[in-house]
Amino acid sequence: MPAEDSEILKKFADPKTRNEAFNLLLEKYQQKIYWHIRRLVVNHDDADDLVQEVFIKVWKNLAEFRSDSQLYTWLYRIATNESITFLNRQKLKNNVSLDEVGYDLADTLAGSTYFDGDQAQMKLQKALLTLPEKQRLVFNMKYFDDLKYDEISAILGTSVGGLKASFHLAVKKIEQYLLTTD
């Protein structure tokens, strides 16, 4: 049974139980945060680096966490920012637009060791990588992570209406891609 966030925060505030709290936090969130990052950056090794960086930042800043938001929205926000920063760095490094980074990721996906999807799953991933970065982000959180619009709004700091519009555009594009591409 995963620990309650309030219990984690309370234990983290006490230096004697800080390490125990961090262990509980890792057990509860590491997979969710990993997969959120992985779906954005695709490559496992990149996701591995990033998830560790995220939790290092959490370790350093959790004491200052203000409980005016949920703990998991704060974690997601850090993970999202870290992933977007990584993709921005790739964009600058390869001198391509942020959306064109998606095409590079699609090329690496086919040869990836850690992707054993069938043809349909490969097609879905390629469809996702054709989306603008923000649409892909919203789609991942709604479709794969099954987050509610209110929760995504709290993570991204954007309006529910905008998120719904973005998700609507994303699913229509993906559906169209799946139906029309070989």
Add this chain to the structure above:
Amino acid sequence: MDLENTGKDWKDEAPLLAAMARVNRLTVPEDYFNTLKANIVSRCLIEDARFENEEEFSVPSNYFDTLPAQIESRIAEETIRKFVSSDGFTVPEGYFSSLQQRILARTASTEKPVGTIIKPIKRNWLRYAAAACVTLVLGSVLVFNSRENSFEAQLSSIPDQEIINYLQVHSDMSDTPMIMESLMQTVNLNDNVDDLSDDELEDFINTTL
């Protein structure tokens, strides 16, 4: 049968019926009529309440305008789920069991030392107070003289990565890419919004997210 005169004639015309005893053979549940009045009154109150509250229910603004799109999204989502049930990504065997240990090992190296020893203050406090006053006066003079350049000096002394880390933890994700994209684009405020294409509208939605 004479409908104008139905007093005695019907018995003549329907003698079998006339011969039957006039007994009601229909039944009702036990205590039915005892509770019927209360049931009727309750139903009336409910109906009145429903009528009064009907106009108090509301929906979010533009709800019905966006509802068709929401339904279309759900249908498209279900179509995608039927097409493919999972994303196909995998991880190395035992990855998550080792990940926790690796993160903990890295955080252990960033821990500050616990339990510093505090030397007891000596009793000749007057000497220390005098030294503190002199330091305060000298320090104030230095601070006021260098105030103009102190902020920039402080800012430039902070490593860029620390600034980036702070922004990542404390800011919304929409700031950084929007700032970066804005740096590369020029905005013409005189553009006629009505002339925007679907792609431009989509870009607007993506930018303002």
